Amino acid sequence: MPLLPEPASEPRRTSGGAGGAGRAEPVPSWHRQKVKVPKRVWGSGRYSPGAVAYWAQIAALAHRADGCRASVATLAGYLGDAKRTAERYLAELAAPGPDGIPELDTVRRTGSDGDGETAERRMRPVGRGEHFAYVPVRAAKVLRRPLFVLYCAVTYADATGTPVTAAELAALLGVTEYSARRMTNELEGLGWITVHRRAGDHGRHLYEVHDQPLILVDGGPERPHTDGGSGACADGGSLAIKEDAGLTDESSTPERGAFRRRRDDRKWVPDNAAPVDTLGNQPGCNYPVAPTVPPALRGRERPPARPAYAGPPLTLSADAWALLRPVLAPVADLLPDVSPFMTRRIVREVLRQIREDGIWPEEIRDQVARLRGWTPPEEIRDPGRWLLGAVLPVRSRCGMTGCHWGFLAHTGMPCKTCAELEAARGRAGHPPHTGPRPYACRACGWGSNTPLPYDRCTACRPA
DSSP states (O other): OOOOOOOOOOOOOOTTSOTTOOOOOOOOGGGGOEEEEEHHHHSSSSSOHHHHHHHHHHHHHTTSTTOBOOOHHHHHHHHTOOHHHHHHHHHHHHSBOTTSOBSEEEEOOBOTTSOBOOOEEEEOOOOTTOOEEEEEHHHHHHSOHHHHHHHHHHHHHHHHTOOOOHHHHHHHHTSOHHHHHHHHHHHHHTTSEEEETTOSGGGOOEEEEOSSOOOOOOOSSOOOOOSSSSSSOSSSSOSOOSOOTTTOOTTTSOSSSOOOOOTTOGGGSOTTOOOOOOTTOOTTSSSOOOSSOOGGGSOOOOOSSOOOOOSOOOOOOHHHHHHHHHHTGGGTTTGGGSOHHHHHHHHHHHHHHHHTSOOOHHHHHHHHHHHHHHSOGGGOSOHHHHIIIIISSOOOSSOOTTEETTEETTTOOBOHHHHHHHHHHHHHHOOOOOSOOSEEOTTTOOEESSOOGGGOOTTTSOO
């Protein structure tokens, strides 16, 4: 009886895969390696973006047990450059920096047999307390060089909580603001960062940095950008890129340059024809004119009543309120008519004089009470401006702390030093009295041939 051929044995199955399927290639360990790139390298503008990428690559290789022993050709292969390009970037790093210290130090080695070995390259370490960006070395390999510098800047800003703008990134990269926005969008499209637009303070963007590029899911058509123009176009210009059909007469404007008949060309109209008046254009013409001026173009119009304040209320600590309450007691009846904005300014000014200038609260209270008694109620039309402009500023000719507007604190008596300075100023600068003139000073009687401002001479006029 013939025997049937023995079937082929089934291939042995490996754990985690189908029978006969090979193992997945492991992720290289350097994909997860991160290095500290100091801010002096990527943020000073001294080194080119290519040199910054080589700094990160050499610093990553230096973490090996025997240091960075890769040749120039090997380094160039890691970063996808020619050997000559790698030599240029290495020479840039080996040159003395702004502080006179080079970033790259090369140590030549010789084997025991006398043959030379590959040189060891060491990067300048990050100093204690020095700012740096902690970035993955994979970004230096796969990103183009300006994008890697931008990635370092965004990583540093995200780690330190520093809000950045497109103008600041443009100044760092040495490009225009429009180019900085396009580079940020490109970096986001590659999955290395996520931009939360208008999510920060004052409408700024928030940047979320990723150590590995995310796989983006198609969310529909790409949104049009308006980074460089006023409309959604890709050429960086505005929407007005075509001629108006009402202004271009194709029948009378042939190709290759010809004139166009204008309305003011008198040989094409009768002599008795009146000039065309376009001032009264109505809606429906090429340039319609609105029947009335829009409210936004009518100028500044004050509302009939001040709108109610919708912001946060004024909050003070117990210590600040203990200082402010006696100072503002003489004008407590005026404070309800002061706006919240002016109230905050008044509070800051009073606390500044007490805490920074060293003025006693009693002196400020006496000054407020004295000027409140001297000022007629009908002249206090705006209490907030009156308190900030006339009451709280400390003004005196002598410059003494206890002198306010020429009067001593607490007593209210005139300051003798200010009076002496005023008298000396009058003696030194007063013009000699002459004969009768058409105009005379009301204070001293000095005559003048020309009208005097405020009917006073220069010496008698208040400073």
